[in-house]
Amino acid sequence: MNNSILLVEDSEDDYEAITRAFKKVELDNPILWCKSGQDALDFLKTTNTHTAHHPGLILLDLNMPGLDRRKTLRRLKEDTDLKNIPVAILSTSSDERNIKNCYLMGASLYVEKSVNFDDFVEDIRQLKKYWTSIAPS
Numbered sequence: 001m002n003n004s005i006l007l008v009e010d011s012e013d014d015y016e017a018i019t020r021a022f023k024k025v026e027l028d029n030p031i032l033w034c035k036s037g038q039d040a041l042d043f044l045k046t047t048n049t050h051t052a053h054h055p056g057l058i059l060l061d062l063n064m065p066g067l068d069r070r071k072t073l074r075r076l077k078e079d080t081d082l083k084n085i086p087v088a089i090l091s092t093s094s095d096e097r098n099i100k101n102c103y104l105m106g107a108s109l110y111v112e113k114s115v116n117f118d119d120f121v122e123d124i125r126q127l128k129k130y131w132t133s134i135a136p137s
Helices: 012-024 037-050 069-078 096-104 117-134
Strands: 005-008 031-034 057-061 087-091 109-112
Touching: 005 037, 012 031, 012 117, 031 037, 037 057, 037 069, 057 069, 069 087, 096 109, 109 117
Parallel strands: 005 031, 005 057, 057 087, 087 109
Antiparallel strands: none
16 A cells, blocks of 8 residues: 555645654655545556555545535545545534544545644654554554
C-alpha cells in the first residue's frame, strides 16, 4: 500500500496549516493535494489507470464548493477500485448529524479541526497516533 496522504482541501491557508501541523508531529508521509472533490476523483482514476498507486489515506474537507464531501465520499465508496482507501473527514463542525452521516457513508474517521493552531497540531497528533497505532495497515 502507498503511504501517501491525499488531502482534499479547497483552502490554500488550510492546506498550509495542515502541512505545518504534519511537520510538527513528524508525520512524514508524502502529501498529495487536490482542491476539490472532482479533482480528487479525477486524480485517483488517472493514477489508477496509469500507475495503480493509491494513497494510504484520504483527508477530505467537509465543506467544499462544487462536488461536496457527501458526493465525493459516496463516489469513493461506490467505486470498486477506490472503496478500500480509508477516508478521514476534516471539519470544524461538531454537529452530531454530520458526524453520524459521514460514518454511515463509509468514512473511517472524523476529525474536528480546532481553530487554534496548537490545538489543531494536537488533533493531527491524535490522527497520526490512531492511524499508525490503532489502525495500522
